[in-house]
Amino acid sequence: MTVLSVNVNKIAVLRNSRGGNEPDVVEAARACLDAGAHGITVHPRPDARHICDYDVAALAELTRERRVEFNLEGNPFAPPRPGYPGFLALCAQARPAxxxxxxxxxxxxxxxxxxxxxxxxxxxxxxxxxLKALGCRVSVFADAGSPDFEIAAAIGADRVELYTGPYAQAHANGDAAAALALFADAARRAQAAGLGVNAGHDLSQANLGEFLRAVPQVLEVSIGHALIGEALYAGLDATVRAYLRLL
Structure with a gap:
């Protein structure tokens, strides 16, 4: 079964817009896990526009307690700066799965x-x-049209995360067939190279089911923007459960 990792970046965006600790990123993540989500994703950026280093530490502790996956995203080439120690340093501290x-x-x-x-x-x-020496499984963000999944495998990656923005846009435009064929081919080529396949970006309740029916053996989807937006109307618990039904 495809697992769901909920990206809680947008909770931090809302918190940071006002200051303080409301809404609480950790409590939001806990609510998602209580509803059945299989893991939590965050993407701390050097400018701390949403997730901060202290969020990473707190979410690492939560996911360890709950024995679920913590997926930490970031650019490994971005240099450290005040408030951002660098991606590898964050991984060394948090030890994400x-x-x-x-x-x-x-x-x-x-x-x-x-x-x-x-x-x-x-x-x-x-x-x-x-990163692998730290015990992390390593996934690399990839375009579906990439011809070089064999290189990704050769340099040590365990998985690719297919960037699904183009599929989501094609689905919104009412013509997803070509995009689905492209992503299905990408998944098969990545798997043939020995890579697991994750997917993420602009996936939503409206387009996720069709994507997973067409694209073989997707191991994990990371969903944040749409899920948090939908939860404003239905609540986190109901929204996470709706995604789990789709999976």
């Missing part, structure tokens, strides 16, 4: 593309080795 490497820059509103493995592979190789 999964580290997902994403090539996002400071100016990006959100993650919007995968790695170029031919360009970045040799730079990623030692970082992946360091």
């Amino acid at each position: 999964q580290a997902t490497l994403v090539p996002d820059g400071d100016g990006q509103l959100t993650s919007d593309h995968g790695f170029d493995f031919r360009r970045d592979g040799e730079s990623l190789r030692p970082l992946i080795a360091q």
Whole structure:
């Protein structure tokens, strides 16, 4: 079965807009787990626009207590700065079950593309080795059209996370057939290279079921923006349970 990891970044966005600790990121994560979510994802950025280093520590403790997966996302090339010790340093502190490497820059509103493995592979190789030495499973963000899943496997990645933004947009436009064929082919090529397949970005209740019916053996979906938005109307418990029914 595909597992659901809930991304709670948006809870931190709301908290940071006012200051203080409300809404509480850890309590929101606990509510998602109580509803049956299989894990928690966060993507701390160097500018601390949402998740902060202290959130990472608190969520690591929660997920250890609950014996569920903690998935920490980030750009391993982003340099440390005040309030952000660097992605590998955060992983060394939190020891997440999964580290997902994403090539996002400071100016990006959100993650919007995968790695170029031919360009970045040799730079990623030692970082992946360091993360695996910490006990992390390593996933790398990838475009469905990437021709280089074999390189991702060769540099040590365990999984790819397929960037599903283009599929979500095609689905919203009412013509998802070509995108689904592309993603199904990508999953098969990644699996043939020995990689597990995760998926994430702009997945929602409206498009998730169709995606999972078409794309084989997706191990995990990481969903945040849509899920938190839907929960504003239905509540976290009901929304997480709705996603679990789709899975």
